[in-house]
Amino acid sequence: MYWQQELETMPVEALRALQLSRLQTSVRRAITSPYYQQLYQQRGITADDLNTLDDVKRLPFTTKQDLRNGYPYGFLTVPKTEVVRLHSSSGTTGQATVIFHTAADIRDWANLMARCMYMTGARNSDVFQNMSGYGMFTGGLGFHYGAELLGMLTVPAGSGNSKRQIHYMKDFQTSVIHIIPSYALHMISVFEEEKVNPRDLHLRIAFLGAEPHTEHTRKRVEDAFGVKAFNSYGLSEMYGPGVAFECPEQNGLHIWEDSYFVEVINPDTLEPVADGEIGELVLTTLTREAMPLIRYRTRDLTSISSEPCPCGRTHRRIARIKGRSDDMLIIKGVNVFPMQVEAVLMSIPEVGTNYQIELETVENIDVMTVNVEVRDDFFLGDVKGLTALQQKITNALKSEVLFTPKVKLVEPDSIPEAQGKAVRVIDRRVAH
Ligand code: ADP
Numbered sequence: 001m002y003w004q005q006e007l008e009t010m011p012v013e014a015l016r017a018l019q020l021s022r023l024q025t026s027v028r029r030a031i032t033s034p035y036y037q038q039l040y041q042q043r044g045i046t047a048d049d050l051n052t053l054d055d056v057k058r059l060p061f062t063t064k065q066d067l068r069n070g071y072p073y074g075f076l077t078v079p080k081t082e083v084v085r086l087h088s089s090s091g092t093t094g095q096a097t098v099i100f101h102t103a104a105d106i107r108d109w110a111n112l113m114a115r116c117m118y119m120t121g122a123r124n125s126d127v128f129q130n131m132s133g134y135g136m137f138t139g140g141l142g143f144h145y146g147a148e149l150l151g152m153l154t155v156p157a158g159s160g161n162s163k164r165q166i167h168y169m170k171d172f173q174t175s176v177i178h179i180i181p182s183y184a185l186h187m188i189s190v191f192e193e194e195k196v197n198p199r200d201l202h203l204r205i206a207f208l209g210a211e212p213h214t215e216h217t218r219k220r221v222e223d224a225f226g227v228k229a230f231n232s233y234g235l236s237e238m239y240g241p242g243v244a245f246e247c248p249e250q251n252g253l254h255i256w257e258d259s260y261f262v263e264v265i266n267p268d269t270l271e272p273v274a275d276g277e278i279g280e281l282v283l284t285t286l287t288r289e290a291m292p293l294i295r296y297r298t299r300d301l302t303s304i305s306s307e308p309c310p311c312g313r314t315h316r317r318i319a320r321i322k323g324r325s326d327d328m329l330i331i332k333g334v335n336v337f338p339m340q341v342e343a344v345l346m347s348i349p350e351v352g353t354n355y356q357i358e359l360e361t362v363e364n365i366d367v368m369t370v371n372v373e374v375r376d377d378f379f380l381g382d383v384k385g386l387t388a389l390q391q392k393i394t395n396a397l398k399s400e401v402l403f404t405p406k407v408k409l410v411e412p413d414s415i416p417e418a419q420g421k422a423v424r425v426i427d428r429r430v431a432h
């Protein structure tokens with residue numbers, strides 16, 4: 001049931017003590033990088049200032065912009081001879097950042113990934129098909145190394161080539177997959193086209209991660225594929241996947257507190273928020289050698305819960321990520337997260353597997369158009385049915401976002417598939 005029982009079920013007090021000693025080491029190490037050395041010197045901060053976990057508040061935050069300023073080697077704490085790999089973020093929100101790893105970092109990361117997957121029930125008897133992009137993207141090699149460490153037969157399929165993916169699943173009797181949620185939805189329609197029912201294959205577990213998705217999306221994937229789907233959260237700045245993962249309870253993601261010191265703050269006041277309140281996740285690496293990051297502002301919005309989990313793990317749980325703080329759209333003065341739109345759409349059975357939000361300015365007014373793919377069988381139905389569906393979606397969206405969006409029903413597969421993470425919003429507004 002546990003990969004590392006002692007660590008995963010460590011009594012909370014012992015876990016906090018471990019965090020403090022690791023935090024001290026991590027800060028001591030960080031100070032040897034050009035970036036932190038200069039910053040901490042300017043502010044007169046030394047590692048000796050950390051006597052309790054609360055003292056972390058004295059340390060400045062690190063932002064994505066800081067990483068860009070220190071690009072590429074400004075955060076390194078080891079000679080380049082000790083660095084064995086680099087990865088970069090996907091660059092979803094601007095210039096990508098680069099993270100370096102020592103051999104020990106790679107082992108540590110693989111271990112965390114093995115821990116996550118083992119937690120969900122994956123075992124060395126499984127065949128694991130990694131359907132995420134490889135290369136710089138951490139979802140490829142991150143899962144790959146963890147799966148091999150766990151002992152699964154690992155198929156490095158990568159993303160795309162959907163028909164070939166189905167062949168692999170059949171030929172190798174794939175039982176576990178890792179796939180980003182938008183691609184999983186797309187695969188549902190590929191299976192339909194190929195007239196293959198994924199429930200007839202050997203699939204039993206799916207890891208869904210790398211982008212926000214809703215509970216309804218999980219349900220859809222579970223129902224269509226005949227799997228249990230687990231939410232996987234991570235970011236390249238903290239190794240990649242393996243930061244937080246769902247356990248068999250599927251109720252929040254355990255965040256590995258032996259590896260990360262976790263804070264949730266109000267992004268405006270920068271003060272901590274209470275348990276259960278939504279804020280920005282701030283993470284400090286506790287074990288990474290090559291490139292420790294102190295109080296890194298992830299921009300991801302979530303809440304944390306200290307409620308004991310029936311699975312017995314003592315590491316706290318974060319809620320499904322609501323989106324990034326910079327995902328929030330202000331439309332007609334109303335705050336809207338793309339995930340609110342997804343939650344509405346994925347709860348409507350006639351809706352297909354892809355959607356996109358377009359924003360324009362028409363006569364100085366924001367106009368939101370939601371392009372919605374409709375399932376084949378409904379699309380071929382009569383016009384009356386389609387008009388009724390369009391009205392149903394409009395009303396459902398209106399009650400969520402509080403203004404009336406335009407809804408355009410489109411054929412299955414007519415919205416271009418993104419290479420990698422889905423592009424949910426196209427903003428063509430003049431000024432916002
Ligand atoms: P980029 O920030 O350029 O997309 P990464 O590939 O490092 O680069 O992606 C990490 C980000 O992806 C996270 O900060 C988060 O916004 C998003 N993400 C990763 N996993 C999840 C998940 N399970 N749910 C929601 N968002 C996720």
Ligand code: ZN
Pocket residue numbers: 247248249254309310311312313
């Ligand atoms: Zn649990």
